[in-house]
Amino acid sequence: MSAYQSKVADSDGWRHYSAAEDEIWSTLLETQLAMLAGRACDEFIHCLTALDLPPERVPQLAEVNEKLAAESGWQLTAVDGMTSFDDFFTMLGDCCFPAATFIRTREDLEFVSQPDIFHEVFGHGPLLMHPSYAAFSQTIGKTGVGQTAAFQKALAAVYWYTCETGALQDASGQNRLYGASTISSPKEILHASSGQQAELRPFSIPDMVLNSYRIDELTKTYYQAPSLAYLATVSQLELASGIDEALSSAKKVGSSLLENV
Numbered sequence: 001m002s003a004y005q006s007k008v009a010d011s012d013g014w015r016h017y018s019a020a021e022d023e024i025w026s027t028l029l030e031t032q033l034a035m036l037a038g039r040a041c042d043e044f045i046h047c048l049t050a051l052d053l054p055p056e057r058v059p060q061l062a063e064v065n066e067k068l069a070a071e072s073g074w075q076l077t078a079v080d081g082m083t084s085f086d087d088f089f090t091m092l093g094d095c096c097f098p099a100a101t102f103i104r105t106r107e108d109l110e111f112v113s114q115p116d117i118f119h120e121v122f123g124h125g126p127l128l129m130h131p132s133y134a135a136f137s138q139t140i141g142k143t144g145v146g147q148t149a150a151f152q153k154a155l156a157a158v159y160w161y162t163c164e165t166g167a168l169q170d171a172s173g174q175n176r177l178y179g180a181s182t183i184s185s186p187k188e189i190l191h192a193s194s195g196q197q198a199e200l201r202p203f204s205i206p207d208m209v210l211n212s213y214r215i216d217e218l219t220k221t222y223y224q225a226p227s228l229a230y231l232a233t234v235s236q237l238e239l240a241s242g243i244d245e246a247l248s249s250a251k252k253v254g255s256s257l258l259e260n261v
Helices: 019-035 042-051 061-071 085-093 117-124 131-144 149-164 186-193 205-210 236-253
Strands: 075-078 096-099 167-169 175-177 199-202 221-225
Touching: 019 117, 019 186, 042 061, 061 075, 075 117, 085 096, 085 131, 085 149, 096 117, 131 149, 131 236, 149 205, 149 221, 149 236, 175 186, 205 236
Parallel strands: 075 096, 167 221, 199 221
Antiparallel strands: 167 175
């Protein structure tokens, strides 16, 4: 069970954060802003500027949603803890992003093993304003609705290696990061951009499914898309075909080798 507790909104829909929690937000924001240049993709930086997050306090989801709605129609929806795959994919398919409302403690400042509001708002919020990322996120959701547990677990791996820890090649051929878990973590963004501690692989849906991962550890493998725009070209059929290929391959060699599913 998580040691973190969700923030409950008052009768006016406002979630109250302490001065200490606001200070953690400010520290994280200042730290990550200093790390973006030469690491995060240009699209993320542009959208983050447009989102205009408050530097001195934790923002309210309603503030963020007002800007998201104007750009892409997406909304951050508060959830209490981790959601089921059914709920997660249904929400993404409806352009609703399930968002945690607590903020990490200072002990977890550099790397938190579960999503907090900084991860949701700073990590996911900016690119949910971008048409390519927003379209891909919705495609992921629509692909997962009504599928088997094994298929959904495999699709969650694809989501992890793209929206959470994804990388891309920019116009000059440089590797840049766009994944929310990576960009919102001081420790992870340095790990991902070191070029020594982590492996970079080309975008491959079957390989993502077959490559085990842990959300409570630094990522060992990053998958590089040709561009952010490329994500919008990935169809439900391509996702489903890639997952089916991986599941079929796993059955041939023995399902015990497939930790993700």
